[in-house]
Amino acid sequence: MTEIRTIGVIGLGAMGAGIAQLAVEAGYRTVGREVTSVLGAAAAARIGHFLDRKVDKGQLSADERDAAIARLETTADLEPFAECDLVIEAIVEELEPKRALFADLDRICRPDAILATNTSALSVTAIAAATTRPERVVGMHFFNPAPLMPLVEIVQAELTSDVAVAVVIEVGERFGKEVVTCHDTPGFIVNRVLIPLLNDCVRVLDEARITPEALDTAMKNGAGWPMGPCALVDLVGIDVHVHAAEALYALSRDPRMAPPARIVTMKNAGLLGRKSGRGFYTYD
Secondary structure (H helix, E strand, O other), X not given: OOOOOEEEEEOOOHHHHHXXXXXXXXXXXXXXXXXXXXXXXXXXXXXXXXXXXXXXOOOOOHHHHHHHHHOEEEEOOOHHHHHOOEEEEOOOOOHHHHHHHHHHHHHHOOOOOEEEEOOOOOOHHHHHOOOOOHHHEEEEEEOOOOOOOOEEXXXXXXXXXXXXXXXXXXXXXXXXXXXXXXXXXXXXXXXXXXXXXXXXXXXXXXXXXXXXXXXXXXXXXXXXXXXXXXXXXXXXXXXXXXHHHHHHHHHHOOHHHOOOHHHHHHHHOOOOEHHHXXXXXXXX
């Protein structure tokens, strides 16, 4: 079984930087890649900021923070990933860029290295097919924000080996996550259930002729949801939800996966939820 000492993270946006933070806190030497050195330095600074906050809250000692920061290096190149035992991809949620990246990693990384994708909606099997080592490719789906959300879904593609799955399960547990495993299916576990359910909630707004406030009140008090569906979609980002729903519909052809016209219109109008200041609700 591969022993993981060095982890690579490609893409240091909100999700990738969170994964890199988990890796350095768990004691792994970590190589993070962004498309420019300036963006890489900015991501490293954000990770340092969040580690500083943990020190302020008494969740880390100053020495632990300094040791974690020292385990992180950033790069704008792919060649340093030749040293990595596990590489986790967290780039744009589009199939062809992911397949192109995995083809490059297949060429650069050691034959025994494991390649993981953080995709939330695309086929891990299709991504693995871009490599000559599909048995070493696995899904490792974190939830945003990765340092705070307790779950990681480990996705076994058609040709993923049990050994590769076992290795990333161990890494996920060392990250402090609750780990669940599944086979490659559109949406995996959480999004397979949640996205059509949220779509149904949006459709109910028009069918029942109710306000977002009324729907959220009903689901919180009648179904025990901690957050109403409209507030949740605003938090996730209406554009993010529509993109994921469209991807899952393309894979499954399940009509419930298709984003409702109302939410597509909101996305096209720039009403993206919290990130834009207005979605189902208005934010300061």
